[in-house]
Amino acid sequence: MGVNKKTFAKEVSVNTAEQTLTIIWGDGHQTVFPLEGLRKSCPCAVCAGGHENMGKPIDPDIFKKPPTQTWTITNLEEMGNYAVQIYWGDGHNTGIYQWESLRSMCPCDICQPE
Ligand SMILES: [Zn+2]
Ligand SMILES: [Zn+2]
Numbered sequence: 760m761g762v763n764k765k766t767f768a769k770e771v772s773v774n775t776a777e778q779t780l781t782i783i784w785g786d787g788h789q790t791v792f793p794l795e796g797l798r799k800s801c802p803c804a805v806c807a808g809g810h811e812n813m814g815k816p817i818d819p820d821i822f823k824k825p826p827t828q829t830w831t832i833t834n835l836e837e838m839g840n841y842a843v844q845i846y847w848g849d850g851h852n853t854g855i856y857q858w859e860s861l862r863s864m865c866p867c868d869i870c871q872p873e
Pocket of ligand 1: 801802803804805806807851853854
């Protein structure tokens with residue numbers, strides 16, 4: 760079995776001025792996440808509201824809401840080839856975002872029609 764290009768992040772970049780995190784996937788698709796929505800969809804037990812809520816799909820509408828503050832990312836640490844740990848400027852770093860769920864959360868018009 761080879762690498763699943765759809766959920767393989769070829770390139771990840773953060774643009775603090777634009778408040779976005781951009782992922783270029785192995786299949787060439789590009790995902791632009793507004794930082795606030797990404798912070799609010801943190802998959803850790805604390806943010807999800809308990810272990811029983813972990814792994815629930817995120818409503819991509821979260822990315823359409825206007826930001827209420829400026830967010831920063833201080834570090835991105837890839838966990839093998841299945842996830843990335845995001846270190847937020849507010850000190851929160853227990854969120855481990857799986858590439859697969861990031862791809863399924865992609866807020867673009869192709870991935871989320873209407
Ligand atoms: Zn969290
Ligand atoms: Zn997309």
